[in-house]
Amino acid sequence: MKEKDKYGKKSNPFTLPDNYFEEFHRNLMQQLPAKEIAMQPQKKEPRLGIMRYWSYAAAVALIFVAAAALYQFDHHQTAIAKTEAENNEYIETIFDNCTIDDYNVYCYLTSSDINY
Secondary structure (H helix, E strand, C coil), rough: CCCCCCCCCEEECCCCCCCCCHHHHHHHHHCCCCCCCCCCCCCCCCCHHHHHHHHHHHHHHHHEEEEHHHHHHHHHHHHHHHHHHHHHHHHHHHHCCCCHHHHHHHHHHHCCCCCC
């Protein structure tokens, strides 16, 4: 039977040698096989973290600039078409209300002399 200590608990039969934990690391390293560490030149990694965010920001800015340019181009083309339509309507109303016929316009444009 196991012996009991003064508090009535059974004593622990397992014991550790003196300075076991202080020398554990050194003993473990001695038991491991020796392995030579090859020194490799370290590559300089590009700073992808910062460059990635800058490239994202540049792409977004490029998209906004392209969208603004397309909007301006479309708006400009629409304004030109609208102006041309208004000018054509204005000229048509002038010709409709004018007493000049096509022959008079032809003579005026060809610089022919006629008596009005």
